[in-house]
Amino acid sequence: MYGSLYTNTQNKIATIEFSHPSSNSFPSELLQRLTNELQKLSQDKSVSVIILKSEGDKTFCAGASFDELLQIDDLQKGEKFFSGFANVINAMRKCPQLIIGRIQGKAVGGGVGLAAACDYAFATEASSIKLSELTIGIGPFVIAPAVERKIGTAALAELTIGGHEWQNAYWAKEKGLYAKVYETISEMDKEVDFLAQKLASYNPEALAEMKTVLWENTAHWDELLHERAAISGKLVLSEFTKNALSQFKK
Structure with missing residues (x-):
């Protein structure tokens, strides 16, 4: 019902x-x-690199739970729900270890935010992306800073305003969301493992300093992302969004 999450640590990865x-x-x-889990790993000196992946060979992440979105009936619950993504992105941002994203399939909404919050992301040709929040009456407000940081304002506008359309993995690579794109999962996994092992052999202090440089000028995100969560929490209560979610569910 609530999904699963597992962590496996080997050889500093x-x-x-x-x-x-x-x-x-x-x-x-x-x-x-x-x-x-990210906060726990942040304190683990034996870990130099983190790989973030999802189960299966299809969708990487479909974003927020629609079932839970439909159950939101007041501002407090709405803000709390969207703060969940704010907390994850801030945990990824503050984590001293570099995070490699392994994107094996489509990413929607919050899934795009997760990919953007990774420090380096590999993907397959099947890893199309979509920010469809405007189509249901809300917006990608919480994840927008992370996405914009990676792909820029113009590409963020293209994704959000054209939220009814998918953008393919090569578009995402061209804009900077993905570092590399592969035909198959097996090809991608070889490269993910190779890079992780390389990074794990480097000076962890240098990696941590590089992480700090990569996330310069984001210290205000603790407040910003929660302010954005409040915006989404308010909009999800609108009649437009309630109707749109119900139709989507059907």
Whole structure:
């Protein structure tokens, strides 16, 4: 019901794998578990690199749980739900270890935010992306800073305003969301493992300093992302969004 999350650590590399039966979407509890795991690994001096992946060979992450979105009936619940993604992104940002994203399939909404919050992302040709939030009456407000940081304002506008369309993996690579794109999962996994092993052999202090440089000028995100969560929490209560979610569910 709430999905699963497992971490396997070997040779200074921690691999976090999440899953949910609804296309690897995120209910609040799973978001909190991912946040907790990232914070725990942040304190683990034996870990130099983190790989973030999802289960299966299809969708990487379908974003927020629609079932839970439909149950939001007041501002407090709305802000709390969207703060789940804010907490995950901030945990990824603050984590001293570099995070490699392993994107094996489509990413929607919050899934795009997760990919953007990774420091380096590999993907397959099947890893199309979409920010469809405007089509249901809300917006990608919480994840927008992370996405914009990677692909720029113009590409963010293209994704959000054209939220009814998919952009393919090569578009995402051209804009900077993905570092490399491969035909197959097996090809991608070889490169993910190769890079992780390389990074794990480097000076962890140098890696941590590089992480700090990469995330310069984002210290205000603790407040910013929660302010954005409040915006989404208000909009999800609108009649337009309630109707749109109900139709989507059907």
